Amino acid sequence: MELRHLRYFIAVAEELHFARAAERLHIEQSPLSRAIKELENDLKVQLFERDRQGTRLTWAGEVFLEGARRAMLALDQARKGAEAASKGYRGVLRIAVSDGVAPQRLATLLAKCRQEEPEVRIEPTEMSFADQLKGLKHGLYDAGFALTGNSCNELFACAVWDDPIAIAIPARHPVLEYSELQLADVLRYPLVLPNGDRLAGALRQIQRLLDSVTGVQQPEVAASVASFDLMLTMVSAGYGLGFSTETQLAAYSHSDIVSRPLAGVSAAITTYLLRPRTTASEQLDRFAVRAHSHAICASADQIS
Structure with a gap:
């Protein structure tokens, strides 16, 4: 062969x-x-x-x-590792990213890693959560970020940062007269929700929030989308309201979208770091410490 x-x-x-x-x-x-x-x-x-x-x-x-796909991916990673070594890198961390993790959060963390340990090359790859789980189990990735904390016995999941939920609203929508929105009022309008395949973690966290409201009929779902960018596109076109975070909204420029916080609830989208339970490299341990440190700094910024 x-x-x-x-x-x-x-x-x-x-x-x-x-x-x-x-x-x-x-x-x-x-x-x-x-x-x-x-x-x-x-x-x-x-x-x-x-x-x-x-x-x-x-x-x-x-x-x-x-x-066969795993074999070709492993070969590609070996090639990239050799290229990195030839350029002076002393290690490579392969990081999987799923569920529409806020890009600004990730960018800040990667910048900190590059500043503090420039000899370690970090290779992030975006994929579905299902593919991330397979890759972590088979050793194709060293760690992953996702909005899903339900891992298996082979993986360890730890919350690294929370982003308060904000409602994405089309410009000139009637709810914009309020500075804060009650969740029950949001559910009176059609919603643009994450897709259960590509954004399973985000959908699960939002669904828990929706289920917490009693005495309200099931919301009308105008669209189910596979990315936050597409969700904001649908919201800006007037299809419905969307659930996002201020961090997420800051990463995408949509002049036809206004955000409002939720009143009376402390709902947030939680991002998790997933790692195999096997003994980790020193580089991965330091990466995890930085991720947690980044979470603490982010929380302090939100409080201030």
């Missing part, structure tokens, strides 16, 4: 069409078909089913696809 076999297989598995996969790989279709056949012979399993309805992965193919 050669690396090209893995690359070819992943392309066909993602396209589920040999001609499109060949075009994507910039090769002819016949050598691609031969390479897939060679791979199947080497593995002694059938990876694809082909008939008049098209091309489909077998169950063995689906299992192999997950492993």
Whole structure:
């Protein structure tokens, strides 16, 4: 088995069409078909089913696809690590980011790490929370940030910072006459909520807040979005109200959006640092300490 076999297989598995996969790989279709056949012979399993309805992965193919992606990712990380070492870095931390973690918070932390330990290269990668969990379990990432603290026995999750919830409101909306909003008043209007796949942690935290209001009918959901940027776009277009934080809103420039704090509740979006429970490197330990230190400083700024 050669690396090209893995690359070819992943392309066909993602396209589920040999001609499109060949075009994507910039090769002819016949050598691609031969390479897939060679791979199947080497593995002694059938990876694809082909008939008049098209091309489909077998169950063995689906299992192999997950492993092939991990192998290619590990190879890419090894390449980046070697490049970093050649440029004088003495370590690399691979950090996964999910759930629309506030970019300003992360930028401040990374800047502090770069200032205090410039010889350690930090490589953040954005992905779904499900992919982050898989990557952390299989050692593809050293740590991760997410809005979900429900980890498993193999991972340790610790809250690192809280951002008070703010309501994103379209300009010229009737609720803007109030300097603060009651949650019950917010629920009278359509909402733009996070998507349960891409922003599962954010949705879970917001849903807990919504469930805390009794005697109010279920809110109307105008849209379910996969990013905070898209949520703000939908809000600015007048589709509904959105739940965000002042930190998040500051990272995205939308002149047609005004924010208001919630009155009577101390609701916040919590960000968690996830780490494997195995023995960590000294670089990762120092990174975690800085993340907690950043949380303390952020809390002090909010109080002041």
